[in-house]
Amino acid sequence: MEVVALVLLSVLLGGLVLLLLPVWGKKTREGSETEPSAQIANGQAVPEKQPTKKQKQQKLRKEKIQQHTFTHPLLASALKAHSGNVTCLDFSSNGKYLASCSDDRTVRIWSTKDFLEREHHCMRANMEFDHATHVRFSPDCRAFIVCLANGETIRVFKMTKKEDTFIFSAAHGDFQKKHKASIINIGIAETGKFIMTASSDTSILIWDLKGEILASINTNQVTNAYASVSPCGRFVGSCGFTPDVKVWEVCYNKSGGFREVCRAFELKGHSAGVCGFAFSNDSSRMATVSKDGTWKLWNTDVEYKKQQDPYLLYTGRWSGKEPCRIALSPDARVVAISSVSDITMYSAQTGEIEEEFHSVHGQVISDLAFDTSNKFLVSTGDRAIRVFHNTAGYRAAISDMKDMFKKATNKGTKDRLQQQIKDAQSALDAVCKQRN
16 A cells, blocks of 8 residues: 555656646746846856957957948049048148048058059058047148147157158157147148147137247137138138137237237128138138038138128038038139038039039048149048049139130230130040049
């Protein structure tokens, strides 16, 4: 009897286990789903095994950001030597060189005559313990200055030419850190007399070339969105939260000594904050772009000392998004506006859209500029620098010269204009042939 009882008890226990097994398995699976990163051992959570160094490297290679690809018939070239994002561009005053700085801790100097070549050689200057956010050539092209990202100050590099290359050497001692907020732009006057730095609060500082502050400007614009030195080297402009652009003149006495900074004029007409502005090569024209969805072209060749205000030449509309940048061709015939990673080129005379380039860069466009010859528009927003043919500039120049030819009465003038029209048309035809 005892044996029979034990057998019956064993059968009952076995059946009970079979009934509870699915339930227990379900709970186990639910527990593993809610705690995927740990295992239970001796009542404690044990982390999963960490990946090896080799596995981490393989994962990084897989996740490495691929270079953004862009093609367009008007793309003259793409300069690709930086290993980090390019933050700023600047052309030398003689038009021979383009400087670019990047968060890869280098500044590279490119020859503009190589823009249409297959290979693009450049010279490299290294930034020790920091990287540059902005770069500007000196007027004599024998030096350049950079704004240091971490140091929030200015460093000067001298350029010594040896045969066909440059040797770069940092000047002894950086400028003292004076701005309380981050620096948004820097500039050197074409006269070689002063350096400008502007920060994101409301301050602009005017320095001499040795790093001593000559003057401090409070823009009273709540925040500064952009500031720059005019190509003629006389003016400093600023825009920001307010719907206007303020321009000051940096004045010197007859012996060349600094005298003062005085208000020159203002550009008033936008109904919302101004995002950016640009000067023409002779500073007689300015272009502005605003959050109100318009861009404007101004005649700034006025006698402001006699209280004469700049006057509006044209108002155009743009439907882009911020962040945006604006560039005005040196001859003031073409306006280019970037919107995030797109670029639109407008006729400065008619306001019509001349060219559109979409998804030019893999990130927000960080800089936009025309070269000094009016032939190219250059942009950057990732590791590449893209150079476009300025076909809009060719068309505008041909149209203007044809109008001048009709009005000309002197045979010599007519012959000269006719030859210039022919040359410009040939250059445009060559670009259009590549496009088709």
